[in-house]
Amino acid sequence: QVQLVESGGGLVQAGGSLRVSCAASGLxxxxxxxxxxxxxxxxxxxxxxxxxxNAFTTYYADxxxxxxxxxxxxxxxxxxxxxxxxxxxDTAVYYCATGAAYQCSRSGCDGSLDYWGQGTQVTVSS
Numbered sequence: 001q002v003q004l005v006e007s008g009g010g011l012v013q014a015g016g017s018l019r020v021s022c023a024a025s026g027l028x029x030x031x032x033x034x035x036x037x038x039x040x041x042x043x044x045x046x047x048x049x050x051x052x053x054n055a056f057t058t059y060y061a062d063x064x065x066x067x068x069x070x071x072x073x074x075x076x077x078x079x080x081x082x083x084x085x086x087x088x089x090d091t092a093v094y095y096c097a098t099g100a101a102y103q104c105s106r107s108g109c110d111g112s113l114d115y116w117g118q119g120t121q122v123t124v125s126s
Contacts (some may be wrong), residue, residue, distance in 0.1 A: 002026045002115040004096050009120030016086050020120050022079040022096030033104035036081045038092035050109035059104050086124045093119040
């Protein structure tokens with residue numbers, strides 16, 4: 001059974017940095033991809049960044065491109081989202097998600113997301 005557990009959220013001032021982590025267990029989806037999403041109060045969940053588990057292909061939402069970096073440590077089965085130059089509008093609950101049929105390329109990510117973490121709160125103060 002796949003389990004995703006996010007951590008590392010918190011309160012940071014605008015312009016600051018934060019790194020959130022997603023530890024995966026029971027994972028045998030090496031040919032698929034993993035992604036970060038976020039959901040702000042009163043808004044729909046939106047895609048943030050994605051990458052393949054077995055390659056360095058990444059894709060970012062325009063709103064975070066150049067500020068956020070997705071990476072992974074396969075030995076630890078952990079995916080990270082480094083967030084720099086944070087803005088108040090980045091405030092949201094951040095989730096990681098993956099699925100056997102989920103794929104990412106340089107032009108985007110697509111497919112079914114079968115597994116989600118519980119989320120971690122990121123709050124950026126102005």
